[in-house]
Amino acid sequence: MIAPPVLFVTGTGTEVGKTVTTAAVASAAVQAGLRVAVLKPGQTGVAPGEPGDVDEVARLVGAPLAGRLTLRELVRYPEPLAPDTAARRSGRPYLDPADTAAAAAELAHDHDLVLVEGAGGLLVRYDDEGRTLADQALAARDLGLPAQLLLVATAGLGTLNTTSLTAEALAARGLPLFGVVIGAWPGSPGLADRCNLADLPRSAGAPLLGALPERAAAAGDFAAVARASLAPALHGRWDAAEFASTHQAAG
Template sequence: MPALFVTGTGTDVGKTYVSCALIRALKARGAVVDAFKPVVSGFDPKDAAASDPVRLAAALGDPGGMFRIAPRRYRAPLSPNIAARLEGQTLGLDDMVIDAVARAAGLRDGLLLVEGAGGVMSPLTDGETNLDMITALGAPALLVAGSYLGTISHVLTALVALRAAKAEVAAVVISESLDAPDLDQTAQALSPFLAGAPLFLAPRAQAWDAAALAEHLLARPRTP
């Protein structure tokens, strides 16, 4: 399946920042790319312009694409299963997987970025996590982390979970956190523990050009 699952070590580590930069870099190289966010919680319709789906739509050049990108949107800033329950709904993993597969199939030779909610082990439904969706899709994972103190442990823990589930790790991206240790020093400390997973850095001082990440992904063998 021509899809890449963008996951994280936790919430608010920069998944959408990385996804948007990657979309722009892929489009600049003539690649066909689309985005899908199976479920969004903490969505305020009155402040939709700041939401992840609108940012993804803008990166795609599809300003009206929010509803297509994120069909399940809930107000409460809680795990998606709880936020959905507060609105009288129950989330099912099969439904989200079917939607993602259908979206990927429609791209033909393109790449679908499937952006999860929260971290690798964050619940999506009452009994399943982002990791369960990654394995159900059989899609490689792009693991995004912050550069805050403690991130090395979080990255390695997430990698253990992904690899235990036999999920392919396409790359790790360290998205710079505010008021955090030096980004390069963090990368140098983390690198020896990655067991071959490619590492990319996403600084915040200026808009990050994800060219190197895009080239790496385009050069990888495609998942059937």
């Protein structure tokens, strides 16, 4: 199993580590020799001229690896709100799923991997019709792109419910879930964190493909952290069984 050419990155909610995870996957893929593009369809909470999520990806990946990435943002709204609300309040156009799909298709033409980072969770609204990141992924698949979803989840209590809800929403739409990554594995994991290493894949119906450490964004060698924290399917060397065994033994 290896990541599909177009991978939509979503989360079980906000502040779960989507951007750090996107950066880690991009870093590991570039280190593996792939041509990688990162697409942010809708950026909220950032004023014109300020760095957004694609800039944070570039910062984390670091030079010279970031120089080998293609970064693209489609629309930007200044207020830190859901994209549809931010668009409405700003008076700027809503993002059409077809625009995201077209941009992903264009990037996929000359890249090996296109990472499309959503805003918030899967069903956050992007327009007044209630269309979401899931609709963007469906539009990409309608263009013939083999798009799948990567879900970034938290480690502790509550994550099984939000993971299951997201997985059910994807299944209801016929969208494949490629796998789950824990966006911030705690330095001192508790019982729930350790148990969730086995329970998350069952809730998701998809494999656990990585666990990024807390404060990964502050790591001195982010490239090494990316490789060590992601499974081979995401171009790293992390092993889920070994990771779970180590933490269960430590508990």
